[in-house]
Amino acid sequence: MSDVPNVLVLPSPAQGHVNPMIILSQRLVEYGCNVIFVNTESIHNKVITSMGNQEGGITGGSRIKLVSLPDGLGPHADRNNFKELFGSMLNNMPAMLEKLIEDLSLKDGIRVNCIVADVVMVWAFEIARKIGIKDVLFCPASASLIALQRSIPKLIEDGIIDSNGLPITQKTFQLSPSFPAMDSDSIWWTKTVDSASRKDTFDAAVHCMQIQESTELWLCNSTPEIEPGAFSYLPKLLPIGPLLRDVTEEKSLGQFWEEDHSCLSWLDQQPHASVIYVAFGSTTLFDKNQFTELALGLELTNRPFLWVVRQDSDCNNKVSLPNEFKGNQGKIVEWAPQQKVLSHPAIACFVSHCGWNSTIEGLSNGVPFLCWPYFADQFLNKTYICDALKVGLGFDLHENELISREEIKVKVDKVLGDENIRSKAHVLKEKLLNNIKDEGRSSENLKKFIKWLKE
CATH class of the missing domain: 3.40.50.2000 (Glycogen Phosphorylase B;)
Structure with a gap:
């Protein structure tokens, strides 16, 4: 096996998910990895267009290879309908991702060593396990979001939510003594734009949590200074934040729209x-x-x-x-x-x-x-x-x-x-900012991740 890891990075098709995963990819390249960054076709096209059509990444010789897979929806489908979009992705993308990994190996000589998948793209882990490569969960949101999601059985048991995930009471609650007090507004899966999709969002959160369980490594764009309680509650979660862009970069890779400078x-x-x-x-x-x-x-x-x-x-x-x-x-x-x-x-x-x-x-x-x-x-x-x-x-x-x-x-x-x-x-x-200095906690965690990748 080459000692340069080839990491496949799979974000959810949303700007707030692509952004931190692009920055993580840039960090991985700095540490000597190659990255295959997989967007859905519609998102890939936006990213390429906003970069002024620089196919393949930041430059032609970039070690971030931008590739795309169809999400299974027609060209005029409403991709803001998340239920339809994620249902279609789940039905169509796993087989295509497996074929992509196979083609990378056979046609380009690129052997993928690890899949880093967004918290809502965890179906990719089943492929990683099937073909015998490493899988890593990346949380582009707060550690507290993961902690809340993993506390669903306890929240039901304590009478905070019912079995459909809806709040039973308006009283405040704490996940542990080190957590800030939360109220029903903090239960993120109930804060969907339309109330009809709340049950679907809750079911998806429970399903994702079950698949995440057996993943060896979890990374999160946060730090213990922001949410100490969440990291003591989830010792498995490695903080690697804050993931920040290099402000000297002329154009920000991963944007869906052109930035007005x-x-x-x-x-x-x-x-x-x-x-x-x-x-x-x-x-x-x-x-x-x-x-x-x-x-x-x-x-x-x-x-x-x-x-x-x-x-x-x-x-x-x-x-x-x-x-x-x-x-x-x-x-x-x-x-x-x-x-x-x-x-x-x-x-x-x-x-x-x-x-x-x-x-x-x-x-x-x-x-x-x-x-x-x-x-x-x-x-x-x-x-x-x-x-x-x-x-x-x-x-x-x-x-x-x-x-x-x-x-x-x-x-x-x-x-x-x-x-x-x-x-x-x-x-x-x-x-x-101390976290991302040379000896900072997040920098050390990233080094730990790279070392694990190379093992």
């Missing part, structure tokens, strides 16, 4: 710690009234803001700015180089949906948060940001179930005027 020169012209950065990830949908309140709320703050508003062809939630919005003190872009933005000295706070990548990037740059979760684990992440780490604030809903423009102004003023939040955010930033 004009916002960086705009930030250069703004005063230090003055700009509100507003970004809600790749899946958040706003209704027209809430979008209007957000626009007018940003204006009401009377501060400079940088706002990411997707308007691309596959954005199924195009909303227009209200007529009374002038936007003079702000800049709006369709997609931003987020890591570069958050590390810019002009940024004062981050109005975020609290997706895990955004959470990790914001915390690693010492930026205070204003939390606006939309679905799934984002509510759990908000609990950590606001209650456990105390580096951000949440918004309160008005009686019409909207976050009002006045509430936005009040919370922006409050978070920017809170010296305690800012100093906590800076202290946490230093702790997180």
